[in-house]
Amino acid sequence: MDRDMTLGIIGVGHLAVAVIEGLIASGMAPGDILLAPRGKGPAMADRFGVRLAADNAAVVAESGIVLLAVRPGAAADAVADLGWRPGQRLVSACAGVPIEALQRAAPEAEVVRVMPLTAASIGASPTLVFPADPDVVALLERVGSPVPLRREDDFEVATVHAAVYGWAQALIATGAKWSAAQGLDEATARRLAARTFVAAGRMIAEQPAPMDDLIAALATPGGITEAGLRSLERSGVPAGWEEACDVVLGRLKGS
Numbered sequence: 001m002d003r004d005m006t007l008g009i010i011g012v013g014h015l016a017v018a019v020i021e022g023l024i025a026s027g028m029a030p031g032d033i034l035l036a037p038r039g040k041g042p043a044m045a046d047r048f049g050v051r052l053a054a055d056n057a058a059v060v061a062e063s064g065i066v067l068l069a070v071r072p073g074a075a076a077d078a079v080a081d082l083g084w085r086p087g088q089r090l091v092s093a094c095a096g097v098p099i100e101a102l103q104r105a106a107p108e109a110e111v112v113r114v115m116p117l118t119a120a121s122i123g124a125s126p127t128l129v130f131p132a133d134p135d136v137v138a139l140l141e142r143v144g145s146p147v148p149l150r151r152e153d154d155f156e157v158a159t160v161h162a163a164v165y166g167w168a169q170a171l172i173a174t175g176a177k178w179s180a181a182q183g184l185d186e187a188t189a190r191r192l193a194a195r196t197f198v199a200a201g202r203m204i205a206e207q208p209a210p211m212d213d214l215i216a217a218l219a220t221p222g223g224i225t226e227a228g229l230r231s232l233e234r235s236g237v238p239a240g241w242e243e244a245c246d247v248v249l250g251r252l253k254g255s
């Protein structure tokens, strides 16, 4: 096996499983993925034929890039004393863990922060990355569209969207269940609710017009979109949404 081609993963839980599924679906050779033997590592080795290392030090010794996906509180301890080579990339997906904390634990490594979503499993993760190391960006392109940040200070604000991803799913589920309760068959309700969000997101992502103009074109005076928006405002949206973003940002910053 070519060590430089190998992606090591320390912390094989929910997020790592989604990333591995996406990487394999993108055509990455299972032999180029080397997992720590804890958590879901053995099950993933059985399922995909990816390799299992003896321990975390072996992951570092036998990989080029190493993805760290343990819980944030375990991150610094998990990477200490593993024999990092100078400049070896340590790519952390651990929410709220600053580069400096990992750099202290693994001084030889080059630390890169990322924030993937579980949509990595279907190649649709808008993954935050800082700094935009070209090899790491190329890897992230396999599981979606990397979103490079200009500075690490932006990471926490941007990570709020990892929570928004879950709220969006909850909103979609609310719409789908409401439609089904009115009599629409469940499969149609689910597909319609989800595809409507995909369509809304793609318009804002892909159309260059200012967002307010796109919305104004939909919310014509006296129309159904405007009526719904006014009703939502009376119920505290979007103020409640912004408040929820503030709560998550506070948690990420440890306040």
Ligand SMILES: NC(=O)c1ccc[n+]([C@@H]2O[C@H](COP(=O)([O-])OP(=O)(O)OC[C@H]3O[C@@H](n4cnc5c(N)ncnc54)[C@H](OP(=O)(O)O)[C@@H]3O)[C@@H](O)[C@H]2O)c1
Binding pocket: 010, 011, 012, 013, 014, 015, 016, 036, 038, 039, 040, 056, 069, 070, 071, 072, 074, 077, 078, 093, 094, 095, 115, 116, 117, 118, 162
């Ligand atoms: N879940 C998401 O959607 C998501 C999205 C973006 C970022 N993240 C970040 O990804 C990280 C993992 O989240 P998760 O939801 O995947 O957590 P998880 O399911 O609890 O997975 C964590 C895994 O790390 C393993 N682990 C803990 N300490 C270890 C060590 N020293 N060496 C090797 N393996 C170790 C655990 O194994 P044991 O079971 O043996 O303890 C477990 O399998 C978090 O920092 C989170 O902020 C998660």
